[in-house]
Amino acid sequence: MxxxxxxxxxxxxxxxxxxxSAPDLALAINAMLVDLGRSEFSEQTIRHWVGNGAEVLIKRALSGTSVIAEDLDEALYLKAKPLFNRHYSERLCVASxxxxxxxxxxxxxxxxxxxxxxxxxxxxxxxxxxxxxxxxxxxxxxxxxxxxxxxxxxxxxxxxxxxxxxxxxxxxxxxxxxxxxxxxxxxxxxxxxxxxxxxxxxxxxxxxxxxxxxxxxxxxxxxxxxxxxxx
Incomplete structure (x- = not known):
């Protein structure tokens, strides 16, 4: 060097x-998923979805994979986004x-x-x-x-x-x-x-x-x- x-x-x-910040992002994503009646993911899994902004993170969580589903319902995303924003605002620096x-x-x-x-x-x-x-x-x-x-x-x-x-x-x-x-x-x-x-x-x-x-x-x-x- x-x-x-x-x-x-x-x-x-x-x-x-x-x-x-992954621990708090994971808390917020999982709280969002619970609100939507969907399954939660481990913090380690969610760590691999971080880095491209909140929209991509939310869509990866809704898809259940790092590759966003092509048929992901936009209405579902629009419902999920304010839930994530609320939960993450409340958990912004709990474990980060x-x-x-x-x-x-x-x-x-x-x-x-x-x-x-x-x-x-x-x-x-x-x-x-x-x-x-x-x-x-x-x-x-x-x-x-x-x-x-x-x-x-x-x-x-x-x-x-x-x-x-x-x-x-x-x-x-x-x-x-x-x-x-x-x-x-x-x-x-x-x-x-x-x-x-x-x-x-x-x-x-x-x-x-x-x-x-x-x-x-x-x-x-x-x-x-x-x-x-x-x-």
Whole structure:
């Protein structure tokens, strides 16, 4: 690995990168399914459905598989969505917690005076409240949720929007995430990415998506940014 001297902005995914939110998502999904008279799923199963936003998560739960059923009744989804939103709002931060080293790493990056932003597929209804409840909101100047713009990851639009907002070149942005959606968005935008080996990547090795850097924790990112890790 080498240090990233040219980076002027770091974009972070949220779920699976900074926060293990799967326990509360699973609680909300299962409460929604119970309301609909349907069978519940294990937290481990639901973990593999997280990462593409609430709509996809709900539809996967209604389909009972990671592949959304082609004949899924849209009326059923429209009935399920407000149930999920209510249950998740009530359970937003019951069991969710920061991954090891996240709090310390964000504090260290803030001391380096590097602007940081959130780029998540999570709906805005939940994003800011979760950041505030976990005491993370202070670190991020810009927060882009899954419904902030016309398109979300793996589309490059959120990352392109960021560099335009900060008036930077795309090679001055680093995307940090746990999912192939994050890496694909970075590649499409033309910026570097760091893939984390934990989180929610559908059981796939994040290295297979081809990020420029792979790390087991955010502490490695701090080392890269301050130059203590070299090639």
């Amino acid at each position: 080498t240090q990233l001297k040219q980076i002027k902005l770091i974009a972070f995914d949220l779920d699976g990168t900074l926060v293990d 917690k920061l991954y090891q080293g996240v709090g310390e790493s964000l504090a260290a990056l803030a001391e380096l005076n590097i602007p940081m932003a959130i780029v998540t597929n999570k709906p805005g209804l939940f994003t800011q409240p979760l950041l505030e409840q976990l005491n993370l909101a202070r670190y991020f100047d810009v927060v882009l949720s899954g419904d902030s713009l016309a398109r979300k990851k793996p589309d490059p639009l959120p990352l392109q929007h960021l560099v335009e907002h900060y008036q930077l070149n795309i090679d001055q942005l680093l995307m940090v995430g746990d999912s192939k959606n994050d890496i694909q968005a970075a590649k499409a935008a033309g910026c570097a990415s760091l893939g984390l080996t934990y989180g929610y990547n559908y059981g796939e090795d994040i290295a297979l998506s081809g990020p420029e850097f792979v790390a087991d924790s955010l502490e490695t990112l701090v080392e890269l940014m301050n130059g203590s890790v070299t090639a």
